[in-house]
Each structure stands twice: as C-alpha cells, then as structure tokens.
Amino acid sequence: MTKTLTILFLFITLFSIAQSEKENTIEINGIVYSSVNNKPLSDVIVSFDSRSRGASTNENGEFKYVYNLRSGDRIEKIETIAMGYKLLDTIINVNSGKNINLNIILKPHLGINRQQALDHIEIGKINLLLSGGIAPVVYQSDEKFSKKYNLNFVEFGCEAVAEESLYEYNKTIFEYLDKKYGKKWRKEIRKDIIGLKK
Structure with a gap:
C-alpha cells in the first residue's frame, strides 16, 4: 500500500511540475520576408538575446521557438540575421500572451x-x-x-x-x-x- 501511495504521489508531483512548466512557456513563431521581392527567406537565424539560443527559418521562411518564461521576464530582444541583409533587432513583450506571431521584413545590405x-x-x-x-x-x-x-x-x-x-x-x-x-x-x-x- 505504501509503495502504491509513493508511486501515486510521484506521479502527481511530476504531472504538476509538467503542467507548471507548460504554463510558463510561450510559443514565438513567425515568417521572415525579403523587402526586395516580398518572398519568404529560408535559412535565416532568429536569436533570442537573453537565451543565447534561437531558431532558423525553413524553406517557407517560417520559424518556431518555445520560450521558457523566468521570473522577471518582460521584454526580449530578437535578432534576425540573414546573409546579404541588414541585421534587424525586434523587441517583444513576452508577457503579452501564450502565442506571439511575428512577420519580420529584412532590408537588403x-x-x-x-x-x-x-x-x-x-x-x-x-x-x-x-x-x-x-x-x-x-x-x-x-x-x-x-x-x-x-x-x-x-x-x-x-x-x-x-x-x-x-x-x-x-x-x-x-x-x-x-x-x-x-x-x-x-x-x-x-x-x-x-x-x-x-
């Protein structure tokens, strides 16, 4: 009986932690376009300043990043880097919702x-x-x-x-x-x- 209660307690604890972690994440996604021809850009690096991490765009210019909120997080600087284009910094409020959708337009170098x-x-x-x-x-x-x-x-x-x-x-x-x-x-x-x- 004690073993069953211990396993049940561990399961409930792990489930609570998983739910808590899920509640503390947001999904940041978007599409990066070229201002030259308004077409999506692939292989663009989208990095998050406070995380030293990021994502890259697929062949449709799309990226997706799961952002783990920490206490005190409010704003985040996103750097968008593509060969032949000017680096672009975008500031977002990470407390503005569970999903943040961005359309980023890069200007040519x-x-x-x-x-x-x-x-x-x-x-x-x-x-x-x-x-x-x-x-x-x-x-x-x-x-x-x-x-x-x-x-x-x-x-x-x-x-x-x-x-x-x-x-x-x-x-x-x-x-x-x-x-x-x-x-x-x-x-x-x-x-x-x-x-x-x-």
Missing part, C-alpha cells in the same frame, strides 16, 4: 533593389551587378560592351549580397536596356550576369 536601379537609371549611372569571389573576373569584351551601352560592371567579390537583390536590380537594368537598345545587347553581354537567364 547596401540597399540593392529595384528602386536603387531606377535611381541609378535616372542619374545615368547604369550598372550591371555581378556576384564574384575573391578575385574579380574581367573579360576583354567587358570594356567594349561598357562603352557601347554606357554602363559599368560592378562585382562585389567577397561582400555578402543577397542574390534576390542582385536579380531585382539587374532585371530593372535589363528592362531599361531592352527599351533603349532593343534585344541586341543580350547577344553581346557576358553570360554570368545574375538574372540574365531567367
């Missing part, structure tokens, strides 16, 4: 997007962007092409720039070149320009 391309077209500073490695790749035909179509090739080397930023920028320049010169420039340009094949 260096401000590279469609609007920047339009601004460059307006001032006559036409660039085509390349994503390169440590040493830039330059072809003999680049200088001739640049002079003929009044533009520059810009390679970022080791600088982290999101491919979707390069794509949106170049796509806008392609539209400008098509309008101004027709499609003939497409046969003359180097083939490693981001977005040319799409």
Whole structure:
C-alpha cells in the first residue's frame, strides 16, 4: 500500500511540475520576408538575446521557438540575421500572451533593389551587378560592351549580397536596356550576369 501511495504521489508531483512548466512557456513563431521581392527567406537565424539560443527559418521562411518564461521576464530582444541583409533587432513583450506571431521584413545590405536601379537609371549611372569571389573576373569584351551601352560592371567579390537583390536590380537594368537598345545587347553581354537567364 505504501509503495502504491509513493508511486501515486510521484506521479502527481511530476504531472504538476509538467503542467507548471507548460504554463510558463510561450510559443514565438513567425515568417521572415525579403523587402526586395516580398518572398519568404529560408535559412535565416532568429536569436533570442537573453537565451543565447534561437531558431532558423525553413524553406517557407517560417520559424518556431518555445520560450521558457523566468521570473522577471518582460521584454526580449530578437535578432534576425540573414546573409546579404541588414541585421534587424525586434523587441517583444513576452508577457503579452501564450502565442506571439511575428512577420519580420529584412532590408537588403547596401540597399540593392529595384528602386536603387531606377535611381541609378535616372542619374545615368547604369550598372550591371555581378556576384564574384575573391578575385574579380574581367573579360576583354567587358570594356567594349561598357562603352557601347554606357554602363559599368560592378562585382562585389567577397561582400555578402543577397542574390534576390542582385536579380531585382539587374532585371530593372535589363528592362531599361531592352527599351533603349532593343534585344541586341543580350547577344553581346557576358553570360554570368545574375538574372540574365531567367
């Protein structure tokens, strides 16, 4: 009988602890988007400042984190980090409910997007962007092409720039070149320009 009561007491204690822990947790989830094209971003790190932990986004830009509340917890700083994007800090109140849903929008590093391309077209500073490695790749035909179509090739080397930023920028320049010169420039340009094949 004593053994049964001891087991029953342990079960009730463990159940109470589990219920207490569940009551002291909140679920923080959300989706991280790119401001470049408004599409979800995968492989983004979402870290919680006071926990030295975090989550990462899946292929749909979604993340989920179970946050264990401690006494005195009130606000939390969330850092969102993605290659080619500016780091974003978000402050949340962890006492605002059991579920916190966030939509986080990241801006591109260096401000590279469609609007920047339009601004460059307006001032006559036409660039085509390349994503390169440590040493830039330059072809003999680049200088001739640049002079003929009044533009520059810009390679970022080791600088982290999101491919979707390069794509949106170049796509806008392609539209400008098509309008101004027709499609003939497409046969003359180097083939490693981001977005040319799409």
